[in-house]
Amino acid sequence: xxxxxxxxIVKQGLERxxxxxxxxxxxxxxxxxxxxxxxxxxxxxxxxxxxxGIHRRAKYLFFxxxxxxxxxxxxxxxxxxxxDRRQGLRPHDHVLLHFAKKTLVYNDPRRFGFxxxxxxxxxxxxxxxxxxxxxxxxxxxxxxxxxxxxxxxxKKQSIKSFLMDQATVVGVGNIYAxxxxxxxxxxxxxxxxxxxxxxxxxxxxxxxEVLAAAILAGGSSISDxxxxxxxxxxxxxxxxxxxxxxxxxxxxxxxxxNKVIAGRSSFYCxxxxx
DNA sequence: ATTTTCTCCTGCATGC
DNA sequence: TGCATGCAGGAGAAAA
Numbered sequence: 001x002x003x004x005x006x007x008x009i010v011k012q013g014l015e016r017x018x019x020x021x022x023x024x025x026x027x028x029x030x031x032x033x034x035x036x037x038x039x040x041x042x043x044x045x046x047x048x049x050x051x052x053g054i055h056r057r058a059k060y061l062f063f064x065x066x067x068x069x070x071x072x073x074x075x076x077x078x079x080x081x082x083x084d085r086r087q088g089l090r091p092h093d094h095v096l097l098h099f100a101k102k103t104l105v106y107n108d109p110r111r112f113g114f115x116x117x118x119x120x121x122x123x124x125x126x127x128x129x130x131x132x133x134x135x136x137x138x139x140x141x142x143x144x145x146x147x148x149x150x151x152x153x154x155k156k157q158s159i160k161s162f163l164m165d166q167a168t169v170v171g172v173g174n175i176y177a178x179x180x181x182x183x184x185x186x187x188x189x190x191x192x193x194x195x196x197x198x199x200x201x202x203x204x205x206x207x208x209e210v211l212a213a214a215i216l217a218g219g220s221s222i223s224d225x226x227x228x229x230x231x232x233x234x235x236x237x238x239x240x241x242x243x244x245x246x247x248x249x250x251x252x253x254x255x256x257x258n259k260v261i262a263g264r265s266s267f268y269c270x271x272x273x274x
Numbered sequence: 275a276t277t278t279t280c281t282c283c284t285g286c287a288t289g290c
Numbered sequence: 291t292g293c294a295t296g297c298a299g300g301a302g303a304a305a306a
Contacts, residue, residue, distance in 0.1 A: 003300090035282070035301085059300075076299055077284080092284085110283045112300065131301090157277060166301080174299065262278065264299075 004171025005214035058170035075112025149200035
């Protein structure tokens with residue numbers, strides 16, 4: 001369940017693990033598919049290509065080469081780690097990404113993650129457009145107060161669903177949607193078009209604060225980074241409402257509720273959030 | 275056209 | 291102990 005902060009932490013971890021100027025050797029799949037077929041045909045294209053950089057857009061990771069980008073999405077349970085010859089492979093290891101001096105292993109028990117190959121004829125911007133990706137939440141020039149208010153005007157769906165819609169803003173999943181709505185004092189089931197301008201503005205700030213704090217929390221543990229694991233980022237961050245059903249709200253002690261909204265468990269304080 | 279529901283998948287908790 | 295059931299959810303397809 002990595003959301004934007006966790007993917008960002010993974011990106012930083014991978015940059016650390018790979019070091020200076022890594023060079024691809026091959027992409028080795030241990031099974032034919034994850035969520036989608038593993039693009040092993042890209043192995044020959046990747047061979048001897050310099051890794052020019054690792055980028056994150058939304059919850060996607062991009063390994064950049066001159067020939068194109070290898071895209072990695074972690075789904076719910078995907079992790080990358082450095083291959084350790086002494087430890088060997090573990091259950092649910094599905095892909096080996098061989099570099100000249102080291103190898104990365106992709107592990108994903110539930111296989112909701114995927115790898116894709118994006119040839120250099122297509123840009124990251126093309127990919128983002130094709131997938132209808134909204135603005136980056138931490139980019140204040142595109143995800144700003146009036147943007148969210150304007151965008152929410154015609155939406156009858158709940159503000160939480162609206163917030164989790166990647167076309168609205170990317171990177172906000174179930175956990176951070178709950179946290180941001182608590183911070184903004186907005187009930188998750190409230191229709192998006194019912195938000196006042198002031199509340200919409202508050203929500204933008206809340207999203208940015210929650211995500212920035214989460215990245216900071218994950219980043220603080222980067223010194224003892226053992227594996228670039230999405231789940232690791234979570235334990236540093238304490239949630240105000242997520243997973244706290246029945247426990248007292250930190251602000252008013254009212255028991256936190258868990259209501260299913262649009263098929264997702266939604267934690268909120270019935271008193272602090274209106 | 276917009277919005278909700280379903281599907282994918284495994285691990286874990288719960289209940290009988 | 292063992293088996294069935296339900297739940298978790300990102301993204302995209304399918305259905306409403």
